[in-house]
Amino acid sequence: MALIITDECINCDVCEPECPNEAIYQGDSIYEIDPSRCTECVGHFDEPQCQQVCPVDCIPLDPAHMETEDQLMDKYEKLTTLS
Template sequence: MAMMITEECISCGACVSECPNNAISEGDFYYVINPDKCTECVGFFDEPQCVEVCPVDAIVLDPDHSESHDELLAKKRQLHGE
């Protein structure tokens, strides 16, 4: 699954620089994650780094974008040309 940012986001921006795929950007009301770029940090870290740094626990799994570990790894390879 890709991650998503909920309306609990306080727009602190802590998550932006942690994303190895540049999938996080400012939205109209709070930050958003592009599910086409989110790999849950598979291939980079053991845990999604955005979740680790979020001070208000506003980042959760996106139930609308379910992907297996292998699919996330393939997406990582596609995004980074590996």
């Protein structure tokens, strides 16, 4: 499943540059994650990089976008072949 940034976000700017899929962007009030681009870093890293650097631990799994590891890998492959 994709990740989501919760209202606890403090807009510290550390997550956006860590995302290898450019899924994180500045929203109206906090950073947001485009679920169509989020692979939880599958294909790039062993763990989601945004979660690793977030100082307030506000990037959980998004229950609205459930995906298997295989689906995340398929999304990664599609995103990297478009680049």
